[in-house]
Amino acid sequence: xxxxxxxxxLPRSRLTRHIASGNGTHYTTAARPAAEHIEIPKRIERxxxxxxxxxxxxxxxxxxxxxxxxxxxxxxxxxxxxxxxxYALSKEAGRKAANWIKxxxxxxxxxxxxxPPIEKFAPSMVxxxxxEVDASSLQLLISQGEVTDAVLVYNLLEQKGIEVTDALKQxxxxxxxFYNNQEPLPEEYIxxxxxxxxxxxxxxxxxxxxxxxxxxxLYAAIEPKTPQSYAALIRGMxxxxxxxxxxxxxxxxxxxxIQLDTNTYNAIIQIVSFIKDTAExxxxxxxxxxxQMAEQQLQPxxxxxxAVLECISTFGNFKLARSSALKxxxxxxxxxxxxxxxxxxxxxxxxxxxRAPVSHVIIDxxxxxxxxxxxxxHPKDTFFFATAMDVCRNHLHDKALAKRVDDLxxxxxxxxxxxDSFKEGIYYRNYLALLCQTESIExxxxxxxxxxxxxxxxxxxxxxxxxxxxxxxxxxxxxxxxWSDMVxxxxxxxxxxxxxxxRIMVDNRPNPELPAxxxxxxxxxxxxxxxxxxxxxxxKRIKKVSFTGQMLGDILTLxxxxxxxxxxxxxxxxxxxxxxHRIPGTPADSALFEYIEATVLNKxxxxxxxxxxxxxxxxxxxxALAKRIHEGFTLSEVHxxxxxxxxxxxxxxx
Amino acid sequence: MxxxxxxTLQVLPKAEAHLSLGNNSAIHTxxxxxxxxSGRYRITVxxxxxLTYEMANPPHFIGHRKSWNSWNTSxxxxxxxxxxxxxxxxxxxxxxxGTWHALVCSEIIIKRQHNTIRIAAIIRQAIAxxxxxxxxxxxxxLLSYWMQCPVTxxxxxxxxxxxxxxxxx
Numbered sequence: 001x002x003x004x005x006x007x008x009x010l011p012r013s014r015l016t017r018h019i020a021s022g023n024g025t026h027y028t029t030a031a032r033p034a035a036e037h038i039e040i041p042k043r044i045e046r047x048x049x050x051x052x053x054x055x056x057x058x059x060x061x062x063x064x065x066x067x068x069x070x071x072x073x074x075x076x077x078x079x080x081x082x083x084x085x086x087y088a089l090s091k092e093a094g095r096k097a098a099n100w101i102k103x104x105x106x107x108x109x110x111x112x113x114x115x116p117p118i119e120k121f122a123p124s125m126v127x128x129x130x131x132e133v134d135a136s137s138l139q140l141l142i143s144q145g146e147v148t149d150a151v152l153v154y155n156l157l158e159q160k161g162i163e164v165t166d167a168l169k170q171x172x173x174x175x176x177x178f179y180n181n182q183e184p185l186p187e188e189y190i191x192x193x194x195x196x197x198x199x200x201x202x203x204x205x206x207x208x209x210x211x212x213x214x215x216x217x218l219y220a221a222i223e224p225k226t227p228q229s230y231a232a233l234i235r236g237m238x239x240x241x242x243x244x245x246x247x248x249x250x251x252x253x254x255x256x257x258i259q260l261d262t263n264t265y266n267a268i269i270q271i272v273s274f275i276k277d278t279a280e281x282x283x284x285x286x287x288x289x290x291x292q293m294a295e296q297q298l299q300p301x302x303x304x305x306x307a308v309l310e311c312i313s314t315f316g317n318f319k320l321a322r323s324s325a326l327k328x329x330x331x332x333x334x335x336x337x338x339x340x341x342x343x344x345x346x347x348x349x350x351x352x353x354x355r356a357p358v359s360h361v362i363i364d365x366x367x368x369x370x371x372x373x374x375x376x377x378h379p380k381d382t383f384f385f386a387t388a389m390d391v392c393r394n395h396l397h398d399k400a401l402a403k404r405v406d407d408l409x410x411x412x413x414x415x416x417x418x419x420d421s422f423k424e425g426i427y428y429r430n431y432l433a434l435l436c437q438t439e440s441i442e443x444x445x446x447x448x449x450x451x452x453x454x455x456x457x458x459x460x461x462x463x464x465x466x467x468x469x470x471x472x473x474x475x476x477x478x479x480x481x482x483w484s485d486m487v488x489x490x491x492x493x494x495x496x497x498x499x500x501x502x503r504i505m506v507d508n509r510p511n512p513e514l515p516a517x518x519x520x521x522x523x524x525x526x527x528x529x530x531x532x533x534x535x536x537x538x539x540k541r542i543k544k545v546s547f548t549g550q551m552l553g554d555i556l557t558l559x560x561x562x563x564x565x566x567x568x569x570x571x572x573x574x575x576x577x578x579x580x581h582r583i584p585g586t587p588a589d590s591a592l593f594e595y596i597e598a599t600v601l602n603k604x605x606x607x608x609x610x611x612x613x614x615x616x617x618x619x620x621x622x623x624a625l626a627k628r629i630h631e632g633f634t635l636s637e638v639h640x641x642x643x644x645x646x647x648x649x650x651x652x653x654x
Numbered sequence: 655m656x657x658x659x660x661x662t663l664q665v666l667p668k669a670e671a672h673l674s675l676g677n678n679s680a681i682h683t684x685x686x687x688x689x690x691x692s693g694r695y696r697i698t699v700x701x702x703x704x705l706t707y708e709m710a711n712p713p714h715f716i717g718h719r720k721s722w723n724s725w726n727t728s729x730x731x732x733x734x735x736x737x738x739x740x741x742x743x744x745x746x747x748x749x750x751x752g753t754w755h756a757l758v759c760s761e762i763i764i765k766r767q768h769n770t771i772r773i774a775a776i777i778r779q780a781i782a783x784x785x786x787x788x789x790x791x792x793x794x795x796l797l798s799y800w801m802q803c804p805v806t807x808x809x810x811x812x813x814x815x816x817x818x819x820x821x822x823x
Contacts, residue, residue, distance in 0.1 A: 071790060075779050075811040083783070090784040094791025102799050113802040121802040 066454050079488045081457045085195050092191040127152050135164060142171050147179045170228055173218040177236025181214050194420050209242035231264040238267035243274040262298045265289060269307035279315035283324055286311050302340055305332045306378050309346035318356040325350045341417060342380035348387050352395040362391050366404050373412030382419035385409050389430040399438040402431055428456035433465050441473040460494050467500045476508035477516055480523040492534050493543040502554035525562035528555040552576050553587025560598035570607055577614050586618045596625055600632035605639050616646050697823045707820040708761050726766040753793055759818050774808040778815055
């Protein structure tokens with residue numbers, strides 16, 4: 001339709017233009033593009049996954065939905081940190097079980113459906129003592145990174161007396177040194193990696209290198225020693241913290257005038273802190289190693305920079321650390337080494353220490369790298385974001401900086417560098433804690449809505465911070481929402497949190513004139529009743545929460561503030577009255593007073609007298625209560641007699 | 655597919671023996687029941703047989719009130735692997751009803767797109783979530799070893815078996 005309308009207008013417009021141009025040049029709308037030179041762009045080589053990556057870049061993380069590894073069904077969506085971990089790991093355990101069945105009943109899985117065949121779907125080869133092996137199978141196993149199988153095959157070859165070339169021995173040595181002759185966690189089990197944090201930190205502490213085992217035998221078998229075999233063994237020893245021997249080997253290689261490579265030196269610089277004790281000695285050794293590299297004309301790389309920075313970060317003397325870091329950086333800049341996120345991580349831990357003056361190095365770093373996309377280049381790259389957020393919160397306490405760090409995290413594929421669930425948890429813990437201390441409560445709740453619960457679930461400590469922010473702002477209208485979240489996240493067995501919630505609701509009496517707070521007394525009463533039921537239930541659980549008088553008093557106050565829940569208030573008070581020997585402490589005076597007010601409103605003098613009796617028995621302030629009862633009700637003879645017997649006759653005459 | 659191979663290995667000698675009895679084809683004299691019986695359910699005396707929506711609609715409503723249980727292109731003209739696909743679908747159905755024992759309360763829908771297989775069903779919430787996640791991981795992985803292509807489960811859960819009952823006959 002549009003086109004046909006345009007077509008009709010075409011001759012007319014041409015005509016007018018023809019007349020207007022006057023000098024009779026015959027150009028039309030159609031003629032003009034022909035004059036332009038069309039340049040056909042060169043074909044761009046695409047990898048097979050480029051299209052998929054382009055498609056993937058159009059969708060980001062949806063904060064309203066759980067992570068896609070969880071099944072999309074309300075029943076199966078995880079609601080607490082424990083559930084997130086359990087569900088993801090259960091799924092992976094199922095995958096492992098299937099893998100086990102495939103390996104165990106290998107004869108059932110020998111068929112070939114896929115064209116071309118996919119190796120991962122077929123059972124893996126099994127090597128036993130009887131297997132027919134030759135050098136090519138060893139080669140294959142090494143290229144696949146199968147450590148145990150490769151070692152087995154190598155031993156078989158040795159037994160049968162089949163000659164293994166030095167090149168093959170060298171690649172086996174490299175494999176064994178890299179994994180320390182241990183089967184690594186298979187690559188496809190990503191959830192296990194994601195949730196594994198404690199094991200990895202423990203690894204760092206002690207020597208795990210297997211002395212005198214296969215790696216060293218292989219090394220001994222390679223004659224004459226090549227620079228590569230030295231390099232492999234030194235790097236393996238350095239990685240698994242056999243520091244003294246690694247350094248000795250380096251010196252031996254130097255004495256024999258064997259030319260080593262940069263990465264081997266990097267490995268030694270990384271473990272300088274394990275060899276020397278004081279900062280001065282470490283720095284001395286570091287510089288001498290760097291000088292050796294310079295003598296051998298080795299070009300330092302990113303690994304060298306990060307290794308030097310790691311060494312500096314272990315200095316106890318922060319002045320020396322800062323000055324040496326400032327010396328190192330320009331030198332490496334001159335050498336054309338671009339720092340990775342790992343280098344910035346080291347800078348942060350060098351400059352921003354607890355017992356050192358405040359440093360604003362993170363601002364310079366962010367000015368440098370804001371808006372850049374990073375790829376993983378160094379193992380420590382994943383430590384940057386958690387540390388940067390930690391610095392923003394604990395060192396500088398700066399909201400604007402935190403937001404810049406968050407922007408950087410969400411640039412391009414930088415989120416891949418968040419590390420694992422543990423570091424992600426630290427990151428968001430610091431971010432949320434900082435925001436709830438610095439943002440206004442309304443703005444903070446927006447962030448809260450965005451992050452919780454799909455991206456991050458607050459731990460009890462952060463929940464307390466959030467409640468503190470609510471208390472400071474007196475924003476009691478958010479409490480019902482937070483309470484329902486606390487129930488979902490399973491925080492209800494923390495007594496401190498329960499008391500905090502109650503205190504906020506009791507201290508901030510809702511103002512019924514504000515439209516936003518009209519529903520509040522009712523909601524608060526609901527929360528209080530919910531809490532009462534939860535605590536009563538918890539008796540059966542392992543993690544018990546026991547009532548205190550204070551807590552019950554607060555619950556009582558909240559219940560009587562809502563006119564419609566007086567019956568429940570009576571129930572709670574009867575509980576207090578009956579269990580008074582078991583419950584430590586008594587409700588606050590104000591709680592009882594408000595309860596008696598409510599009995600006056602609801603015209604139940606016997607309840608009021610029960611409350612008074614409770615107050616008398618527990619040595620609380622009674623005269624105000626008795627006075628209120630006397631004024632509020634027209635008491636019958638029986639009630640009056642009871643009142644007199646409780647507090648004496650004195651108050652009537654006042 | 656070696657599942658098929660095994661079936662044929664056992665069945666084939668018998669079938670051959672059967673054929674060699676005499677090469678005369680017999681006339682089938684009994685009435686054709688499949689067209690009136692298959693996919694239809696008989697009314698019980700007490701009218702207490704629960705039917706899901708799928709079961710309540712006889713086969714001639716496929717494409718009108720209900721849909722197909724297997725979605726693939728193997729039966730188009732010149733399409734590949736029609737028989738293998740059918741056998742595989744039977745295998746998937748048996749595997750899932752067996753693995754998710756007494757939990758499946760609907761038909762199992764199998765959708766094939768390119769090289770992936772998506773399997774949908776309705777599951778009862780009778781076991782804990784983490785056990786369900788274990789079974790999801792196990793089923794997906796084992797079926798993809800078997801079919802040698804990515805398999806995705808798209809299950810939904812219901813709290814009670816009665817939630818899927820459309821009517822009683």
